[in-house]
Structures are given as C-alpha cells and as structure tokens.
Amino acid sequence: MTTKLFGEPVRRREDARLITGRGRYLDDIGAGALAAAFVRSPHAHARVLDVDVEAALDVEGLVAVYTYEDLTGPMAEPLPVLIPHPQLHAPRTGYPLANGVVNHVGEPVVMVVATDRYVAEDAAERIVVTYEELPVVVGVDAAREARAAVHEDVPDNVAARHHQETGDVEPALAAAPHTLSFTQYIERSACMPLEGKGVHARWDADDASLRVYSSTQASTSVRAAIAAKLELSLDRVEVIAPDVGGGFGVKIVHPWPEELLVPMAAIRLGREVKWAEDRREHFISSAHERQQRQEITVGYDDDGRITALDVHVWHDNGAYTPYGIIVPIVTATQLVGPYAIPVYRVVVESVFTNTVIVTPYRGAGRPQGCYAMERTMDRIADDLGLDRAEVRRRNLITPDQFPYDHHLTFQDGRPVIYDSGDYPGLLDKLVALVGWDEAGALRADARSRGKMLGVGMALYVEGTGPGPYEGGHVQVLGSGKVLVSTGLTSQGQGHETVFAQIVASELGVPIEDVEVHTGDTRRFGYAVGTFASRAAVMSGNAVALAARGVREKAIRIAADVLEANPEDLEIDEGLVQVRGTPGASIPLRTVAVLSNPLRYAFDEAAKQATQFAKAGSDDKPPVAEGDAPGLEHRDYYSPIRSTFASGAHAAVVEIDPATWEIDVVRYAVVHDCGNVVNPMIVEGQVHGGVAQGVGGALYERMAYDADGQLQNASFMDFLMPYASEVPDIAIDHQETPSPLNPLGIKGAGEAGVIPGTAAIASAIEDAVGRRITSMPISPTELYDLMRNETAERTQASLQTGVPA
Template sequence: MGGTRVFGEPIPRREDPRLLTGQGRYLDDLGRDALAAAFVRSPHAHARILDIDVTDALDVDGLVAIYTWEDLPGRVAEPLPLLIPHPSLTHGRTAYPLARDVVRHVGEPVAMVVARDRYLAEDAASRIRVDYDPLPAVVGIEEAARAEHLVHDDVPGNVGAVLEQRTGDVDAAIEAAPHVLEFRLDIERSASMPLEGRGVYARWDADDGSLRVYSSTQASTSVRAAIAAKLGLPPGKVEVIAPDVGGGFGVKIVHPWPEEILVPWAARLLDREVKWTEDRREHFVAAAHERGQVQHVRVGFDDEGRVLGLDVRILHDHGAYTPYGVIIPIVTSTQLLGPYKIGAYRAEVVSLYTNTVIVTPYRGAGRPQGVFCMERTMDRIADHLGRDRAAVREVNLIRPDEFPYDQGLTFQDGRPLIYDSGDYPALLARIKELIGWDSFEEERARAAAEGRRIGIGLGCYVEGTGVGPYEGGHVEIDTSGRVHVATGLTSQGQGHETVFAQIAAAELGVPVEDVRVTTGDTRRFGYAVGTFASRAAVMSGNAIALAARKVREKALRIAAEALEADPRDLEITDGVVHVKGDPSAAVPLRTVAVLSNPLRYAFDEEAQRATQFAVGGDATEPPLRGEEPGLEGRDYYSPVRSTFAAGMHAAIVETDPDTAEVRILRYAVVHDCGRLINPRIVEGQIHGGVAQGIGGALYERMVYDESGQLLNASFMDFLMPYATEIPRIETAHLETPSPLNPLGIKGAGEAGVIPVSAVIASAVEDAEGIRVHSMPLSPDDLYRLRRRAERDESLRTRSGARAARERAT
C-alpha cells in the first residue's frame, strides 16, 4: 500500500478522540495554581480618565497587585504595534496596553488586577473607582463619516485610510454602458466568537531568566517575538505555546493583545505564575468584531448582463484602533471581483474610526462583504434585464482557457491578483444541477399551490488562499520508527494533526498511525507566520511535504549503503526501505534512524541490531561524511503568490407569509480547493463555514446604542445559530490543482462562510419579490420590508416570485 493512498483519503480526524472525550488541554486547563488576572474595563465608549482610586480594592483578601498605565515601564507602556502598515493607512492608531488618559470603546482595559483567584480579582476590580469625563461617542458608519465628533483628536474626519483599487476608466465605461444601476447595500457587524475566548498563562523562571507563555493564539511565534521585544528578552529566552485552542476564526491572529504583554510582564515582575482567561462578556467588548460596511454601487452593463464598469464606494467601520491595518478593506476590494472578468473597476474604501471594539479579520476577512456586493449586483442586473440570474453570471465568468488570469490589482500579500487555476463554468453547471436550478419554477408552483412561498438563490466567490511569505516543516524519524512532524503555525481544531500526518505518511511511505504532529509550539519550530487566510494546508502542508522529501532522500542514501544498492532502486513501504521488487533486501526506517547517527551506544535493541548494517568502513573519512546526524529534515515553502480557490453556493428558502420567518429548505455547495488532502475534513470546514455564514445572514448582529453600549453582549442576545438552525448541507467537489505548489492544493478554511449572506439574500428576494439590500435579515426586518414594499414600488423586484404572481393574476 506504501502509504501513498493516505493522501486524499477521508480518514477520521485523529484529534477527535482526544477533543471529543474531554481530554483536550485548553488554556484554562493549565496553571491551576497560577494567580489570576482580571481587568477593569471602560464602561464608556469615549471618555477622559480623570482619576483612578484603588483604595477600596486594597481591602480584598488575596489581592496581589493592581496596575494602571502609570505603572508600566519602558516599551510595555508604549502603544501596541501597528502590525501591518500600508501606504493608504495614513492615520493608523493603536491602543495602549492599559488606557492612558482617554478610553475609546466600552471594554478598553484601564487597570489590571492580580489576585489569588479570579473571584477575588473580580471582587477587587469591582471596587476600583475610575472617575471619567464622558466625551461624545461616535457610533455607526454614517455618524463616523459625518465626523461631527472625532474618535481621535488628531484624525480629521475619523478617516484612518482611503484605499483605492482601479483598473481601466470606470467613469467612461459606465457612461458608455447601455444600462446603469445605482444602489446601496448594508452589512452589519458580527464576530468570530470562538467558544473558547482568549487567554494567556505565563511562568517566569528566575533561575534561567526565561519566560514560558501559553496563549490561546493563532500565531505563537509572533506572540513570542512581540513579548521578547516588549520585555527586552532575547527571543531564545521566551517560549510561546498554543495549547489546544477552542476556535479562532480570525480573532486570535491579532497579536500582541494587551493581555499577551501584561500577563507575562506581571509574571516576571511578581515572579509568580499569572493566568488570565477571558470570559464571554469580555470577549464581546474587548476582543474584535468584523463585517460592518456600507456600500454604494454604480454599475454599467450591456443587454446580456455583461458588466462593463463597476464603481464601488465602501465605508468600512474599523472600530477604535487599527492594529491589524487595512487588510479587510484590501480583501473586500480585491476579492469583490469573484470569478468574473468585468470591464473597468474602481473601488474606494474609506476606513473609519468609531468608538466601538476594534475590527479585525473574522473568517472570510472582508470577502463576505465583497461577495455580497458583487452577487447582489449580479441579481440586480438580472432583474433589470429580466434575465436568468445564473445566465447573467455565466456571461461574466472567466473561461478555463484564460488562466492564469490577471485581475490587474494588488492582493493582500502585496503581489499581483493573478488567479492561478479554476473552472468556473463547470462550477456553475454543477451547482445548478445540484440544487435543481432549471426545474425550480415547477417546484415554486407546487409550493404556491399549497400556500407556501419559496425562493432560490445563488452566490459565487473566488478566495485567495495560502498567502505567504513562508511556512516551515520539520520531520524526524526516531529509532522506534515514529515520525515526528512539527510546524510553527497553530491549530484551532481544523484537523491539522490528521492532514499533516497524511501528507508526511504519503511522502515517506509510512503508516499514518506512526506520525505525530506538533503545531504552534516555539520549542519545536521557531519560525512561522500563523494560521489565517486559509493558509495552513497550503503553506505548512507543502513545507512538511518538502521536509519529508528531504528525509526520504536521506533515508534512501543511508539504506542504499547498508543494503549495498543504488538509492534509485529503493522505495519505502509501510515504514520499510526495500529494493523495488525484492522485499527481502530491506531495512526498516527505525534502523535507518539508528544508522543516521554515528554515535551508537547500544542502549536499545534497535541500536544493537543496526550494527549488522554497520556503515562507514572507510577509515579515511570522518564518521559524519558530510551528513548531519539524525534522520531528520527541515524545509520551507514560500509561494510566489497566493493560490485562488473558488466555489458556488445555492439555497432554497421558504418565507412564512404571516410570521416572516425564513427557513432554509436546502443548501448546496460546490467547492474547488484543488487536490483534496482529506475530503472529510474539507467537508467539515465547509459545514462549519456555512453555519457561520447562516449566522451572519439571519441571526448575528452587534447592537450598539447611540452612546456606544453593546446591548447584546451575551449568548442569550447575540444569536449564534444552534444546530437546529442549520440545514443539511449538500456538497460536491471539483479538483482543479494549483500549479503554484508541489501538492497542487488550495486553502479551504474560510470558504464556507463567504457567499452565504449573498445566497440567502438572493433566495429571500426571489421568494418575496422584494429587494433585499441589507443583512442580517430577522423576521422583524422582513416584516418591515414587506410593509415598506407595499407602499414603495422601487423596493419590489421586476422578476421572481412577485412578478410571477402578478403575471398569473
């Protein structure tokens, strides 16, 4: 069997027995004896701090320390880094780890309390009196744009960045177009909302002068670099480990969080273990949100629906600070183009400060908004022309023979936006077939005869995945034949232990059971970028494959000498190196591992056995003969640019004519992420993504009042969908390999979430005959939309269900 069949097989997730039986080790499972940190957080959206009085808190038995900004030394007291600068970000601002003078959103940390346990820390925190002078709060995109009040005194107009993307002369193209439409779209805020919040646990070793930090992070190597820099420690004296992490979805890629600096700093200062575990209320007001945008669209097109010019002006709400730069606007404005070749294009994104929680990437990272914009535009064009929505998309698709296709823009990795491969017409044909697009009118008529109102919707996307600059892999085979794989990026439940093992097993020719995978531990791998942008499989997968190939070559070299054969005549099957066609001339990899090290104390049976293959008889050569000892290899994968996955979703929904509830009857996905390493895991990723997408489409919104208070900061009022709200998801795959990487793979982590709002909007619009221009859509929203559409004809579609009903009467 040779192990090679392991690649592409839907083997069960190897992490599941551990994680599903409660054996996972999450941040809060560690450091049982550590002191606990809690934070005093601002109750105001915008205020000047006049005084902080800790007197009452000092009475709390078990209190260890209270820190405010005044207590922070040196670089710890400086503003947090602006991680990803960009020329368009002319007014980037970041927060201090603890607020200095001014707070700019509810939840901003003002003081840190360390106590014997979290209960006492919260008791003490509740007794700290902070005297605030409230300032006017800027809440909501339009209020930010009006700029009657400023979030930062020195940022005029509340404008952090103005980003422009442009190809061709869009004004001329639209002016010359036979048809022009203009409209506005709205998407509200949501959030990653991992079930495990953030958390940091730090141990200072005073004897060694070293720090070990556990963080529930998506980027342990970068957290290490940040801590080392802020605390003035050599990188080699800081270890950062991401233990089991209960979901990230983007929010844990931000680093360093204030807590990731403050907790290690306090641990060193106090010479005590300190732990902070974020609670749910903190996560709502002190982590990060995403999605909120207002989009103004102007589009010119021909009689077929071919887009000749598309001009989009986007107002993007980035919250109170910009530690993560303008990645979301860049992604929205580039990935908006989807699988289409459109004429001229201009996108201007104005990124605005508001007195709300910061906005950083959440699964999809700006793509759901871009796809919402483009797909709503396609539906508007189809409606205007009275043409089939799928047909309008079809005429705009990039054809298979046009790859690589250069969209003429610059992507988030700073490289040209060139799609490497794909077959978009095949995706469209497949999704239409899967959902029954062409026979839907019969289904609609049958439902209508029963008094039921149903609609169908479609959405298409292209997703840049596997952004660089690099990721590395280390593979080592030990003398018992076990294969140890390490990569620096982190895992949050994606199934890396399984797919990375599959890749290593396939490359080495060993049983997958013999492979152990370690991720996110700087002790095992020090250089890494992190887990985000659907990059783990592409980046670390290829790096591990390259490292495994090095190890395989080395194993064959050593085995060839032992077997007195030519390495080219050898292969590895089930962990044994043997001459092709002659299984008797064989040496197991565990023995090769012994042979790889000239220091051969016979402390185990394997070493004793290895002496029968004794290598290196030539007394004139040094024993290592140019090789490094050990059967191990390390390599890096660094792509020239991102690889572009694609997919199309379709849904059939039913809307209740009386209660305005929306029920998803069917949801279908056709997805192309190149070669599949493990179809079961890809399917799971898609299911989870679609579930989050349905959350964004029908349930989730961050409800701020005009004073900047978040009114639904709990799982009772922030409505993440339950399993009961998620329909069965039907999936099909296309496999168009990427020509850019050795394994031919593309990323799949974010795909599921990207087009869902667009698809549901399309389907509800089709069921109702009423234009859907903002998401999410609650029953109350749909009820009000119906009432308005009764009075306002411009809210009604020309085609679809309403038109069909009107034609019938």
Template sequence: MSTRMFGEPVPRTEDTRFLTGRGRYTADFEPGAAHAAFARSDLPHARILSIDTEGAKAVDGVLGVFTYQDLEGQLAERLPVLVPSDALIAPHTQYALAKDEVCYAGEVIAMVVARDRPTAEDALERIRVEYEPLTAAVSLAGAAKGEPLAHLDMADNVAGAITEEAGDVAAVFATAPHVFEWELRMERSASMPLEGRAVVARYDELEDRLLLHDATQAPTGVRFGLAMLFGMEIERVHVVAPDVGGGFGVKVIQFYPEEVMVPWAARRLRTPVKWVEDRREHFIGSNQERGQIHHVRVAAGVDGRILALEDRFEHDTGAYCSYGLILPIITAAQLPGPYKLANYRYEMRSIFTNTVPTSPYRGAGRPHAAFVMERVIEHLAGELGLDSLEVRRRNFVQPDEFPYHVGVTFQDGGPTVYDSGDYPRGLARLLDQLDLEATRAEIERGRADGRLLGLGFGAYVEGTGIGPYEGASVSIGPDGLVSVGTAHGTQGQAHETVFAQIVADELGVPMDRVRVTTGDTRRLGFGVGTYASRTAVVGGNAVLRAASEVKRQAAAVAARVMEVAPEDLVFEDGAVHVAGAPDRSIPLGRLAMASNPTRYAFGVDAEEGARLSQLAYAGGDRPLPEGSKPGLAAVEYYSPSAGVFGFGFHAAVVDVDPDTGFVRVLRYVVHHDCGRIINPMVVEGQIHGGVAQGIGGALYERIAYSPDGQILNASFMDFLMVTGAEMPRIELVHTETPSPSNPLGIKGVGEAGTIPVSAAIANALSDALGVPVDRMPMMPEDVLELLRTAPG
C-alpha cells in the same frame, strides 16, 4: 503495498483526546496559577481623569493592581500595528492599559492579579475610574462624515484610504448603454469561538525563561513580539498554542492587551498568572468584523455584460486598526469574484468608530464582497429582464483565461492573479444537484398556495494559501516514530491528521507512526500563523518538503548500509528495501540510529551506527560523510509567490413566515472547489461549519450597538448563534481544479463555506419577498419591515 493516504477520508488522529475529555486547552494549564482580571471602560469614548486602585489593593488575596502608570519603555507605547501599510493615515492601536483616553466600551484600563478569579473580580469592583465622557462615533455612516470624532487627536475618522483602478472606468460610464447605482450594507458580527481567549504565563527566574500558553492562532508572532517588548533574548521566550477551541480569526491578533499584560505580570510578580476570558469580555473586548457600506455604480451592455464597475465603500475598523487595512483590501480585491471586470475602480476608506476594534472573522472582507457582487448581478438581471444565471455565465472568467489578472492589488501586496478555475463547470454541478427546473416548479407550486418561497444564488472566488511562508520539522526517532512539528497552530481544522497523511505517503509509514505537534515554538521557532485559509496549503507544502528531505537523508544512509544506490530504494511500511527485494529491508528507526555514528551504542539498533563509524574510519573516511548531519531530521520552509484561488457556488431555498418574519432555509446546496483534496471528510466538515456561520451571520447574528455606544446583546442569550435546529442539511458537491502553483495542487478551504452565504440568502429573500434585500443580516424584524414595504 501501502495505501495512499492523500485524498482519503482518513479519520482524525486527534479525536480520541477530545472525545474522552483529555484535550489540553489553555485554561487547563497551570491549575494553581494566580488569576488576572481586567477593569474595562464603561464608556465608548471618554477622558480618564483618575483611577483609584487603593480599595482593590486592600482586598485579601490580591497580588497586584496595575494601570498605565506602571508601564515602562516600549510597553508604555501603543501596541504594534500588525500589518503596516503606506495607505494607513492614522495607525492608532491601543495601549496595553489605557492612557488618558478610552475609545470603546470594553477597552482595558487596569489589571488585577489575585489568588483566584473570584478574588480578582472582587477587587475589580473596588477600582474607581473617573471619566470625562466624550461624544462617541458609533454608526459607520455618521463616522464616515467625521461626526463626531472617534479619537481626540484626529481631525476626521479616516484610518486609511486606497483607490485603485483597472482599465478606464470613466470612459466606459460615459458611453455605456445602461448605468445603475445601488447602496449595499453589511452589519457587524463576530467569530464567537466556543472557547474564548486565554493566556497562561510562567516565568522561570533562575533560567530567565518565559513560557506562554496562549489560545492564539499565531504563536510565533506573540513570541517575537513579547521578546521585543520585554527586551528578552528570543531563545528565552516560547509560546505554545495548545488545543484551541475555535478561532475563526478573532484569535489571530497580536497583541491583545491581555496577551501582553499577563506575561508581564508573571515576570513582575514571579508567579504563574492565568487569564481566561469570560463571554461578556469576549463580546466587549475581542475583535469583531463585517461592517461596511458600499455605493456601487455599474455600466452594463444590453446583454447583461458588466462593462465597468465602480465601488466606493466605507469599512468600519472600530476604535483601532492593529490589522491595518487588510480587511477592506481583501474586500476590494475579491469583489469581482468569478466575473471579468475589465474596468474596475474602487475607493475605499477605513473609518474609526468608538466600537470594538475589527480584524478578520472567517471570510475576512469576502462575505461583503460576494454580497455586493451577487446583489449587483441580480439587480442587473432584474433591470434588463434577463435570467440572473445567464448574466453570471456571460460575465464569467472562462476556463482558458487562467492565470487571470484581476487588475488590482491582493492582500499580500502583489497583483491579484487567479491561478486556476472552471466556473462554468462549477455552476453546472451546482444546478445539477439543485435540479433547477424541479426546484423552480416546486417554488411556483408553493407560491400558488400562498407561501413566501425564494431561490437565491451566491458565487465566490477565495484567495487562499498566501505567504509569506510556513515551516515544518520532520524527524525519525530510534523507534521509527516520525515526529512532525510546526509553529503555526490549529483550532480544529484537523492539521494533525492531514499533515500526517502527507508524511505517511512521502515516507511510506503507517498513519499511526506519525505524531504531529502544532503551534509550539519550542518545536519550530519560525512560522507565521493560521489564518486566511492558508495552513494546509503553505504548511502542508512545508511538511512535504521536510518529509522529502528526511527521505533523502534516510535513503543516503540506507544506501551506505546496504551498499546500493539510493535510487534503487523503496520506502514502504515504515522500512526501506531494495526495489524488487522486499525481504531485504531496514526499519526507518534502525536507519535513524545508523545515521548517528555515536561512540556509545545503546541497544542493538544503535550498533549499526557504531559499525558504520568503524567502517568509515577503516576506509579513511569521515563517520559523517561530508554534507550530511547526524540523525534523520529536517526543517524546511515553503514560501509561495502568490495565493491560490478556490471558488464555488451556493444555492438557497428559503421559506418566509409572513406573520413572524422567521426565515427557514429549506435547502442549501453547495458546490465547492479547493483544488486537490487531501481529506474529503475534513473538507466537508470545514464547509459545513462555514455554511453554518454564514447562515447564522445572514439570519441571526448581529452585534447590536445602542446609539450611545453600548453593545445591547453581549451574551449568548441575546446574540443568537445558529443551532442544529435551524440548520438545514447541507448538500455538497465538489469539483477538483488543481492549483498549478504548488506541488500538492491544493488550495485553502477554511473560509470558503462562509463567504457566499449572505449573498445567496439575500438573493433568496429578495426572490421570496419581491423586494430587494440590500442589507444583511436579515433578522425576523428586518424581514417584517421589508414585508410592510413590499408591493401587493
């Protein structure tokens, strides 16, 4: 019997190449290529009066220097809006190279292509840009009031606005026993994958073919976009996302200017061109996220039940909004979390500032939502003198209330509907692992010794696995190797392993007979991308479908060869046999050959194909039966009608040093539910990494802008990413509430670990310090400032 792979902690098939230095990241391709480097705006907001490139052009080894003046046709227009929306009032995206006005420090103005990167950078130093400085809108609070303006052609800074309401909020507020109001803020952070962005383009003039290797999360979008921008036949453009050194959202945007300009230069100069982002460029030229200000009003009963909640919030979209309004929409839709808000209203405004543009970073609008909601719960419990855990329980959506309609619009444009969940059980599992009473007693003992200890909780519901669709190709080769190809890429999430697990189970083949290639449009032209914790769910179900179709094909061929009914066949150990007669088996490779009635039989196995062909002719039949195709190969797609909603609860115990403000996380306990688990080892790894990014985001990482619009900490020396020395050991417990919405019963997990961390840490810090922590992150200096205002 084959062992079922689904659900097992199968070691990763992709590891060996990474462990031995044989990974293939974008920068590793085309070692002899010319290099591009980009001149970027020094100022956050300015008119460009002139650009002098003569000095740069004169540098030995320079192949070309380009500015906006060199762009034509569609390329001279603003880059496309990735996610359009009717509520987008001012869909400003940037130009591939700046035209007249720059709107953030770091915006690309000119491109140099030279024989190598040092030469290209030598030339950059000789580009002279004359600016007329303009006042810059830097703070979100200021920009939200329209002062100053971030774009010259606008009368205010509002990129877009949406208001939605479920129930009747005003009526409830008019009669509610308690009404409270709080302001909550989250500041800007960034994905910071260890590999920056990178693009390598090769244009073959003879064949008129463009091949791009791109450290992107969405190769198909890049492919279609480039074909459109360059006026090329789609089949002549291919994009490969090879091994990608982490994404976390920042690599999902199409287009970054460099992603368009590098292939443009490769076509124009007829030579391969490479651009590998350096870390400073990443800080000032790659998208960021998180800045929001929330003004929340809550109407509550004396028992702590939330009767109505109104949230007016501003979202900092940065200088441009290529991602439309998706981030604040996600915040608004996911703010209720596991709680029933029968009366919920939000007014969202997305605000332009003269800062690096924003787009999703792991969590994507949800960490803010969870932070706001979980702080509301704690505030409410404090005001009413109730236990906050009890307030949570009283407001939970109950297990028998699924599917549960939140009442507002989800990011995909449909209604927000939770497919399944069991929140009381999840919280109970967390508290068991935490050992609530013992933990509280230990904190009391520590406090008696003068320590600043605190316990905090965070809860979340995460919409994952959204459409529109993903696809997969599955085929069986003559040697029995099963090839799986997807267009959506991977950035470390073990898709090669988990997709192979699904295929191994479906076709009854050992894991080592399955080869998975992700992120290559040469393998599959259609797909969407890896983001929104969707790839295992949507891609995984597409893989299952394609494998099922190949199985059906193989069974049909085997039935003909063995002269039995397809229903009587069993797939096991890479072969097919008749049920009850395992000795009569045919390897899948031989079936693949038999399925292809070629005229010329190469090798013994192929003779089966020729024999079937002859048999068919002899019987007056077609060599390929009606409705069948040669080979065992299928491309299938999976398109969910709605997202699936994972959930979980986090608990943090913190210890604050009153002298330095340093916060040590003593314990971090996670409950997590992503439906059925394909590979628990991989899921735990995703949670660990997510929590680390969450803790970094809560306590160490903040993109610090000066009032005049410059990032003050644009290096790893100043932007402190969390290290292993700060991380606590994460205690992780699972429940599995299957999704009824897809055949595998799975939900996404990629972002889950990050979402409630700021909430849990803020609540733990509030508990430790005795003052409300209503803005995040909390660096040591912020903690010290709060301590100075703390009572007693």
C-alpha cells in the same frame, strides 16, 4: 502502495482526545496560578480622569493592581500596527492599559491580579474610575458624517483610503448601454470561538526565561511581540499554543494587551499568572467584523455583461487599526470574484468608530465583497429580465483564460493572478445540485402550503495560502516514530490528521507512526500563523518538502547499507526496500539509528542496527562534510503568490407570509480547493463555514446602541445559529489543482462562510419580491420591509405579480 493516504477521508486523529475531555486548553494549564481580571471601560468614548484603587486594597487575596502609570519602556507605548500600509494614513492603536482616553466599551483600564479569578473580580469591582464622557461615534454612517471624531486628530474619522483601479472607470460607465447604482449595508458579527482568548505565563528566575501559553493563532509572533515589549532576548521567551478551542481570525491578532500584561505581571511577581477571557469580555474587548456601507455603480450591455464596475465602500474598522487594512484590501480585491470585469475601480474608506476593533473573521472581507458583486449580478439579471445563473455565466472567467490577471494588488502585496479554476464548471454543478431550473415547481409546492419560496446563488473566488512562508520539520526516531513539526497553530481544524496524511504519504510510513506538533516555538521558531486559509497550503507543502528531504536521506543511507542503487529503492510501510527484490530491505527506524554515528546501545533499536553498520573509513570523518547526524530534515515552502480557490453556493428559503419567519430549506455547495488532502475534513470546514454564513445572514449582529453600548453581549442575545437553524448541506467537489505548489492544493478554511449572506439575500428577495439591501435580516425587519409602501420591488415581482 499501502501507505497512500493523501486524498483519503482519514478520520480525525485529534477527535478522540478533544471530545473526551482530554484536550489541554489554556484554562487547563496552571491550576495554581494567580488570576488576572480587568477593569474595562463602561463608556464608548471618555477621558480617564482618575483611577482610585484604594477600596480594592483590603480585599483579601489581592496581589497586585496595575494601571497605565505602572507600565514602563515599550509597554508604555502604543500597541504595534502589525501590518502598516501606505494608504493607512492615520493608523491608531490603543495601549496595553488605557492612557488618558478610552475609545470603546471594554477597553482595559486596570489589571488586577489575585489568588483566583473570583477575588480578582471582587477587587476589580471596588476600583473607582472617574471618566469624562466624550461624544460617541457608532456605525459607519455616523463615522462618515463625522459630527464627532473618535480620535481628535482624525476629524473625518477616516483611517485609510484604499484605492485600486484597473482602467478609467468613468468613461467606461458613460459608454455602457445600461447602468445601475445602489447602496447596501452589511452588519457586524464576530468569530465567537467557544474558547475565548487566554494567556498563562511563568517566569523562571533562575533560568531568566519566560514560558507563555496563549490561545493564539500565531505563537511565533506572540513570542516576538512579548520579547520586544518586555525587553527580553528572543531566546529567553517561548510561546506555546495549547489546544485552542476555535479561532476563526480573532486569535491571529497580536499582541493582545493581555498577552503582554500577563507575562509582565508574572515576571514582576515571580509567580504564575493566568487570564482566561470570559464571554462578556470576549464580546466587548476582542474583535468584530463585517460592517460596511457599499455604494455600487455598474455598467453592462444588453446581454448582461459587465463593462465597468465602480465601488465605494465605507468600512467600519472600530476604534483602532492594529491589523492594518487587511480586511478592506481583501474586500476590494476579492469583490470581483470569478468574473471578468473589464474596468474596475474600488475605493474603501476605512473609518473609526467607538466600538470594538475590526479584524479578520473567517472570510475576512470576502463575504462583504461577495455580497457586493453577487447582489450586483442579481440586479443586472432583474433589470434585463434574465435568469440570474445565466447573467453570471456570461460574465465568468473561462478555463482557457488562466492564469488570469485582474491587475489588482492582493493583501500580501502580490498581484491578484488566479492560478487555476473552472468557474463555468462550478456553476453547472451548482445548478444541477440545487435544482435551480426546477425552482418553479418548488415555488408552486411551497405556495400550496402557504409559504413563499425563493432561490438564490452566489459564487466566489478566494485567495488562499498567502506567504511569506511556513516551515516543516520531519524526524524519524530510532523507535520508528516520525515527528512532524510546523510552527503554525491549530484551532481544531484537523491539522494533526492532515499533516500526518501528507507525511505518511510522502515518506511511506503508516500514519500511526506519525506524530504532529504545531504552534510550539520550542519546536519550530519560524512561522507565520494560521489564517487566510493557509495552513494546508503552506505547512502542508512545507512538511511534504521536509518529508521528501528525509526520504532522500533515508534512501541514500539505505542504498549504502544494502549496496543498492538509490533509484531502485522505495519506502513502503516504514520499510526501505529494493523494488522487486523481497528480503533486500531495512526498516526505516534502523536507518534512523544508522544516521547517527554515535550509537551507544541504549536500546534494542541500536543493537539491531549494528548488523547493518559498516566500518567507517579511516580517511573520512564519521559525519561527511555537508551531512548531519540524524534522520531529519527541515524545509520551507514560500509561494510566489496566493493560490485561488473557488466555489458556488445556492440557498432555497421558505418564508411564512403570516409571521415572516425565514427558513433555509435547502443549501448546496460546490467547492474547489484544488487537490483535496482529506475530503471529510474539507466538508467539515465547509459545514462550519455555512453555519457561520447562515448566522451572518439571518441571526447574528452586534447590536450597539447610539451610546456605543453592546446590547447583546451574551449568548442569550447574540444569536449564533444552533444545529436546529443550520440546514442540511449538499456538497459537490471540483478539483482544479494549483500549479503553484508541489501538492497542488488550495485553502479551504474560510470558503464555507463567504457566499452565505449574498446567496440568502438573493433567495429572500426572490421569495418576497422586495429589494433586500441590508443584511442580516430578521423576521421583524422583513415584516417592516413588507409593510413599507415605498420599499423597492424587483422587476421580476412586478412582472409576475408574485408575490403580493
């Protein structure tokens, strides 16, 4: 079969468009639209006493100014808590425009609409907001100490106390031959898509309908939110995600205030309105992630096998909880990784701070969980004088234990049951790929060059492809073109290629004939969105099922026309043919024409089809009962639970003991996402994830000062790694297909970022012999650590005397 494309490294079809400037991003739309700009709070916590817009009114080109006072109906109510949870006992959300109190720098207070963005900023600059400053809470420790409260009715700053346990942890710890307790920290970073958020809205007064473009990861839900908040019927609203320049999680949050305010202004003004977020706005008013304080107690036996694990996490959720406690739940449940932990208890206290909200950023709580678990493994190995790989190996779930039930409840409310995997296989491949057992030689070589070298590893399991569902629609046109539509959105992952590969393979057509559309509510109204490494699993399977439906119908029609047994028919290269009988065939495009009994001969396709058309039977309706005109099919994939991908990373770092510069000189990844649709795209996803992992480990942090001012809200001072900072990455694949879905695939989008912080922390610790308990770490911090007489040294370094 020549059209088998599943599993092939098909080149990304979208790239020619995207890299030659022919992409259509949010800011490419609506060149003549009015522009919105926002007056945002300069204070981290303050009461809004007065908003004086007087001075802005004579700015030429000003069209409108909106404050909270101008909001009506549902718009004047707090923004929704998207994902409520019983353990989120104090959910808080902001308003589209500040109502009385601001809780972080960057919170929108006034919206200005003008003829262009320059004018809008001129006017915004003239608006005088009077604030009364309130005490500020920054950082998870300050929130925990609760000397001040972010929300006055939540005096302990605790929004949620998430708790899961698989047994009685205290007696298990008491019975453990060895125990260790330690506390560690991980800092804030952020998604930082190159394209910020953005919204364009156009109201058609004659049609009483609204079209909104949003740089979103969830156009169907943005549509629902806009309809509800602006009191419009759902059928009067369409939302389209155009080309989106990266998401990484921040654009799954919805509705952003601007996603409601821009359409509101468009309706009120009867004009197109657009807002394209600038970089500073993105830093101070979108979302961050990752800050946690982790208090860990582990019990283990003489062989290093864990007998009990008790974890208490303090999680900084920022000023509000619009996305519920997804990130804490993911940390809590994914922390256990590939290991069999007999008794596990986790409590995550999610606390308010006067900072930008915390919502999923690629990995979504997993990097933190992995950091907790993997650094625990390192501690056990160090305590017992065992090899770190060996300790891990002894704790791994073995291949014969699948499906493996952790007795935990995942983010989707379903049990954490690992569907398939081979974790010892991952570890073996990783050890070979990175040369783990030859680390001594690498170390000696580095020492001869005056460098300190360390190796570290980290393993993870990632629940991917959560439900509830995703749908696909496949339609064959008379031209032979195959239209594929799914409701979830694309942010550059390669969906146009991957979904086309799947449909072309399933249907038996050339990939060139397949056209993929995503994220457009005009084409597909039911969708969940692109997040949680779910697009390939969910929409991949949905479009496969839809294609199978089309194939079945095509064969039914063709069998009728060719007077053949359907079981003898196959579709290849767009031709339906009787297997083994050359000439007994009909093009799929002709089948498409025949599928519709109304055949005005507008085109050649219709004319050609007439030779195949049979006279209808006089005693049957032209469209049989239960049938429908057209060669198309819509189907949904709804999994019983998530499918669990896995992987193992290793980092080799070199450190200059004169300057304490840290260089990742080797990075190895073994990756298992089940059946791979396109290995090139999977590797690209891994590369991007590793880059963000290196960023999170060594470069990126949100540098808030004690007043809640973000001191590095620009690309000059927020250090995302350049290509020059990202190491070459060696990748090996392992494929353990998922038994849960028809294609046997697992998600791959987030994987690359998950173990970076853990593996690099381990490698640095290995190199310098000092305990690394806070990440990211920069050269200046490493210098401080090495000078600190009281800094804890690893057992390994005390025994070998290396390094100094």
